[in-house]
Amino acid sequence: MTGQVADLTRLGRCLGCRGKIKVASDRAFVSCPLCGLTLVNTPGIADLPAVVAPKAGQRACWEALVRQLDLPSREGATEVRASRLLLAPFWRHVDEAKRSVSRAAMVVSAADLSPVGLPRLTPERQRISGLEVEKRTRTGDAMGRIPDEGQELAGASVVQAMLGPGGPGAPAIPASVADSPTWWQLVYYPVWSFHYVVYNKEHFHVVDAVSGQPIGPARPLRIGVIASAAAGSLLAGFLLLEPVAGFAAALPALAISLAATRLAMQSQRGA
Numbered sequence: 001m002t003g004q005v006a007d008l009t010r011l012g013r014c015l016g017c018r019g020k021i022k023v024a025s026d027r028a029f030v031s032c033p034l035c036g037l038t039l040v041n042t043p044g045i046a047d048l049p050a051v052v053a054p055k056a057g058q059r060a061c062w063e064a065l066v067r068q069l070d071l072p073s074r075e076g077a078t079e080v081r082a083s084r085l086l087l088a089p090f091w092r093h094v095d096e097a098k099r100s101v102s103r104a105a106m107v108v109s110a111a112d113l114s115p116v117g118l119p120r121l122t123p124e125r126q127r128i129s130g131l132e133v134e135k136r137t138r139t140g141d142a143m144g145r146i147p148d149e150g151q152e153l154a155g156a157s158v159v160q161a162m163l164g165p166g167g168p169g170a171p172a173i174p175a176s177v178a179d180s181p182t183w184w185q186l187v188y189y190p191v192w193s194f195h196y197v198v199y200n201k202e203h204f205h206v207v208d209a210v211s212g213q214p215i216g217p218a219r220p221l222r223i224g225v226i227a228s229a230a231a232g233s234l235l236a237g238f239l240l241l242e243p244v245a246g247f248a249a250a251l252p253a254l255a256i257s258l259a260a261t262r263l264a265m266q267s268q269r270g271a
């Protein structure tokens with residue numbers, strides 16, 4: 001190679017420690033040099049959300065699902081069509097004055113992944129069986145560390161934030177991360193998503209990739225569930241089969257809300 005070497009770094013803000021940092025601009029995941037958390041690096045977005053470190057692998061998560069649902073083990077009865085490590089976005093309401101390892105805070109979903117079996121966390125619904133996102137995001141230490149700049153996340157899909165934090169008394173868009181002691185922190189939480197077939201009936205289910213627990217409610221397939229799975233098949237199909245880059249192109253309506261979220265996040269810099 002000849003000529004000038006391009007500058008492959010950019011400035012950003014770690015949403016784990018709120019430090020201003022310089023990161024490689026050509027990597028999907030980077031490590032914060034200040035707090036050590038692994039961050040999602042989206043081109044054009046200054047804020048870099050932190051990722052909770054996965055601890056349970058694909059095999060352990062699938063076996064937990066088989067056990068909990070008592071899936072039939074007879075030859076050919078149960079078949080996994082696809083599995084994928086998803087990094088799901090959540091908003092966490094942070095109050096720096098009250099931040100504590102023992103005090104729970106509100107966490108709401110930043111994308112609707114119910115078609116693949118991840119129920120939404122909302123201000124009214126903070127508890128979902130098996131999902132430990134609130135507990136694991138209370139502090140940077142609770143989030144854990146991923147070695148080698150997130151190398152083990154190589155095959156993971158980052159789901160873009162498509163929903164604002166909203167909720168009663170909350171701003172429609174996140175408050176400035178620069179100054180305010182209370183703000184909405186975007187965090188990414190790992191789940192294993194399974195698309196599987198039991199006696200020719202399709203199922204989607206996710207397992208918490210930190211605790212290794214299936215995320216409930218786990219129940220046998222019913223007609224209503226089949227209908228909602230079919231309605232969500234576009235999203236589900238994308239999540240299981242397509243790279244994340246194709247998302248906006250495939251789903252214009254969601255792309256619009258994504259664009260709104262991006263604008264909201266970018267506006268934080270000027271606030």
Ligand SMILES: [Zn+2]
Pocket residue numbers: 014015016017018019032033034035036037
């Ligand atoms: Zn940091």
